[in-house]
Amino acid sequence: MATLLICEHDNQSLKAATYAAVTAALALGAEVDLLVAGEGCAAVATQAAQIAGVRKVYLAEAAAYAQGLAENLTPLVLDLATDYSHLLAPATTQGKNLMPRVAALLDVGQVSEIVAIESPTQFVRPVYAGNALASVESLDPVKVITVRTTAFDAAPASGGNAEVASLTQVHDAGISRFVKEERAQSDRPELTAARVVLAGGRGMGNKEHFALLEALADKLGAAIGATRAAVDAGFVANDTQIGQTGKIIAPELYIGVGISGAIQHVAGIKDSKVIVAINKDEDAPIFQVADYGLVADLNEALPELAKAL
Amino acid sequence: MKVLVTVKRVIDYNVKVRVLADHSDVDLKNVKMAMNPFCEIAVEQAIRLKEAGVASEVIVASVGPSAAQEQLRTALAMGADRAILVETDEKLESLTVAKTLAKICESEQPGLVLMGKQSIDTDNNQTGQMLAALIGAAQGTFISEMRVSAEEVEVTREVDGGLQTLALRLPAVLTADLRLNEPRYAKLPDIMKAKKKPLEIKTPADLGVEVKANTRVLKVVPPAERQAGIKVSSVAELVDKLKNEAKVI
Ligand SMILES: Cc1cc2nc3c(=O)[nH]c(=O)nc-3n(C[C@H](O)[C@H](O)[C@H](O)COP(=O)(O)OP(=O)(O)OC[C@H]3O[C@@H](n4cnc5c(N)ncnc54)[C@H](O)[C@@H]3O)c2cc1C
Ligand SMILES: Nc1ncnc2c1ncn2[C@@H]1O[C@H](COP(=O)(O)O)[C@@H](O)[C@H]1O
Numbered sequence: 124m125a126t127l128l129i130c131e132h133d134n135q136s137l138k139a140a141t142y143a144a145v146t147a148a149l150a151l152g153a154e155v156d157l158l159v160a161g162e163g164c165a166a167v168a169t170q171a172a173q174i175a176g177v178r179k180v181y182l183a184e185a186a187a188y189a190q191g192l193a194e195n196l197t198p199l200v201l202d203l204a205t206d207y208s209h210l211l212a213p214a215t216t217q218g219k220n221l222m223p224r225v226a227a228l229l230d231v232g233q234v235s236e237i238v239a240i241e242s243p244t245q246f247v248r249p250v251y252a253g254n255a256l257a258s259v260e261s262l263d264p265v266k267v268i269t270v271r272t273t274a275f276d277a278a279p280a281s282g283g284n285a286e287v288a289s290l291t292q293v294h295d296a297g298i299s300r301f302v303k304e305e306r307a308q309s310d311r312p313e314l315t316a317a318r319v320v321l322a323g324g325r326g327m328g329n330k331e332h333f334a335l336l337e338a339l340a341d342k343l344g345a346a347i348g349a350t351r352a353a354v355d356a357g358f359v360a361n362d363t364q365i366g367q368t369g370k371i372i373a374p375e376l377y378i379g380v381g382i383s384g385a386i387q388h389v390a391g392i393k394d395s396k397v398i399v400a401i402n403k404d405e406d407a408p409i410f411q412v413a414d415y416g417l418v419a420d421l422n423e424a425l426p427e428l429a430k431a432l
Numbered sequence: 433m434k435v436l437v438t439v440k441r442v443i444d445y446n447v448k449v450r451v452l453a454d455h456s457d458v459d460l461k462n463v464k465m466a467m468n469p470f471c472e473i474a475v476e477q478a479i480r481l482k483e484a485g486v487a488s489e490v491i492v493a494s495v496g497p498s499a500a501q502e503q504l505r506t507a508l509a510m511g512a513d514r515a516i517l518v519e520t521d522e523k524l525e526s527l528t529v530a531k532t533l534a535k536i537c538e539s540e541q542p543g544l545v546l547m548g549k550q551s552i553d554t555d556n557n558q559t560g561q562m563l564a565a566l567i568g569a570a571q572g573t574f575i576s577e578m579r580v581s582a583e584e585v586e587v588t589r590e591v592d593g594g595l596q597t598l599a600l601r602l603p604a605v606l607t608a609d610l611r612l613n614e615p616r617y618a619k620l621p622d623i624m625k626a627k628k629k630p631l632e633i634k635t636p637a638d639l640g641v642e643v644k645a646n647t648r649v650l651k652v653v654p655p656a657e658r659q660a661g662i663k664v665s666s667v668a669e670l671v672d673k674l675k676n677e678a679k680v681i
Contacts, residue, residue: 190596192598193561193564193571193573194570194571197565215592216573216574216589216590216591216592217591217592219557219558219561219573220561220571220573220574221561222558222561223526223557223558223559223560223561223562223565224561224562224564224565224571225565226527226558226562227527227530227561227562227563227565227566228565228566230527231527231646232525232526232527232646232647233526233556233558233562234647235555235556235557235558236555245650249555249655250458250553250554250555250652251443251449251458251552251553251555252552252555253655254448254449254450254451254458254654254655255449255451255458255652255653255654255655256652256653256654256655257649257651257652258649258650258651258652258653259647259648259649259650260647260648260650261646261647262645262646262647262648263646263647296570297601298569298570298600298601298604299570299571299598299599299600299601300598300599300600301596301597301598302586302597302598302599303596303597304594304595304596304597305594305595305596306593306594307593307594315592319680319681343681351610354611355610355611360594361576361590361594361595361611362590362591362592362593362594362595364610367552367555368470368549368550368552368609368610370592375680376674376678376680376681386448387445393655393658396680397674397678397680398658398661399670399674405663410660410663411658411660412658412660413660413661414661414662414678415661415662415663415664415670415673415674415678416660416661416662416663416664417663417664417666417667417670418663419667424667427667428667428670428671431667431668431671432671432681
């Protein structure tokens with residue numbers, strides 16, 4: 124019995140999500156091997172080999188793997204799967220895209236977004252937008268799992284010395300092709316890994332008002348997040364959406380501004396250590412989960428806050 | 433080209449669910465049920481494809497209890513042409529649903545399958561990817577835009593770092609994200625018309641699918657409740673609390 128974890132990276136370096144998923148993998152109690160698949164990503168494998176507790180790193184480099192297309196990566200994972208009882212990936216959009224495809228071809232289910240491991244066969248996962256936590260036992264011979272990375276600490280980036288083994292087989296299903304990518308450009312920390320998150324909602328009113336948040340974020344070294352309503356209104360980019368169907372965050376400090384606190388949004392923030400809400404409506408539901416609430420008009424409160432920090 | 437859309441009957445997104453006292457499940461008695469919101473977006477997209485002359489027929493399918501006919505009728509009222517219900521009262525997991533849908537694909541041969549990215553009850557986010565695997569098709573998950581050409585569909589996907597565009601060979605399986613479109617409301621005359629549209633009922637056994645459990649739910653518990661904290665009266669007080677009480681800035 125051993126665990127294979129599919130690493131998340133951008134061909135240059137490992138994503139923070141991978142380190143958290145390694146902690147989950149190690150918690151299963153068996154040997155942990157990693158797969159780094161991509162193009163020109165040998166340095167990523169070297170980085171992965173240094174994570175404490177890892178036994179072996181598989182490196183698969185081919186143009187077909189460059190953008191992580193599920194159609195091409197699935198057969199590669201299936202080649203390796205026979206040696207493993209558990210296949211893991213972080214519950215990022217990449218992991219969510221790939222792992223169910225792998226599971227279906229192994230004729231097993233997938234246990235999505237686990238937040239705790241009770242035994243090698245029992246896992247806890249949130250359902251109904253986090254309004255319930257289900258303990259589930261997997262009955263399948265191979266467990267295919269995605270890991271909610273905010274629920275696990277990052278594994279130490281050094282201290283390991285795993286062997287790197289190159290895989291030479293190339294799978295190109297030829298049915299999907301990468302066209303282009305628009306990466307949201309930002310010098311800010313990643314939303315899911317940031318220590319402080321400033322989030323704006325529909326109450327921000329327009330794109331320009333998000334500039335007020337930017338000024339604050341500069342001071343706090345914070346990431347910027349948003350509600351679905353703010354994204355739908357075009358105030359900010361899609362990938363800033365926090366919530367049940369967006370990103371799940373767990374920063375030390377979350378400050379929500381002009382956000383009502385719908386269950387779908389709260390599902391994504393309630394593991395934050397400290398929640399601050401600024402809203403002009405004293406009955407806004409977000410105050411029910413906020414440690415510190417300020418009933419105020421954001422047009423006055425935000426400039427004041429920027430000055431006070 | 434035929435387009436197959438899948439719809440799931442789930443708890444209405446406005447309902448705040450409660451865990452049962454015996455921790456066996458959540459309380460689903462007498463709660464409002466509805467079409468999964470992501471499936472509504474998928475249905476809307478299929479109808480737009482028909483209106484644009486890309487789709488020749490829109491077929492909606494659901495796997496679940498008899499009551500799921502309500503959600504299929506809603507999809508028909510929105511503009512789908514016919515419906516298929518694979519009826520079962522057994523507890524369904526994604527792999528079984530995907531296998532059932534694969535059988536429907538085998539007989540209907542759709543050029544595109546449109547699904548939701550996620551059920552808002554189980555929050556699984558996996559059935560579309562599983563179906564694509566089982567029928568050997570390309571997958572476009574979490575899409576916010578799509579353009580169909582002769583042999584391909586180009587999709588824009590909402591991914592963690594931004595947007596990714598892929599070209600997929602048809603037939604393909606697509607899963608809808610929130611920004612793909614805004615679903616229409618069915619109008620009363622259309623709701624009346626939908627009552628006469630064909631709705632075929634089958635069983636998993638008719639399709640040769642065995643309903644299988646991949647997991648067993650051991651218990652369901654409520655999450656740790658967050659307590660409401662305090663209201664501060666000024667920005668200065670807020671900053672003071674964050675610095676000296678919470679010590680987070
Ligand atoms: C299937 C589905 C999935 C969803 N997924 C998500 C998700 O992942 N994430 C998410 O966030 N939402 C999600 N939603 C949407 C969710 O239900 C809410 O509609 C959304 O979170 C509301 O966003 P909001 O709080 O910005 O807007 P609103 O609810 O409109 O709240 C705006 C708030 O701003 C306040 N305000 C206005 N002006 C000012 C001012 N000048 N100063 C101070 N306060 C002001 C108002 O008092 C109000 O409380 C989803 C919905 C569905 C159906
Ligand atoms: N029982 C079902 N019947 C029809 N479609 C389903 C069913 N379960 C899941 N789906 C489809 O798969 C999508 C993703 O669901 P899930 O993988 O459960 O999060 C849903 O939005 C539906 O379109």
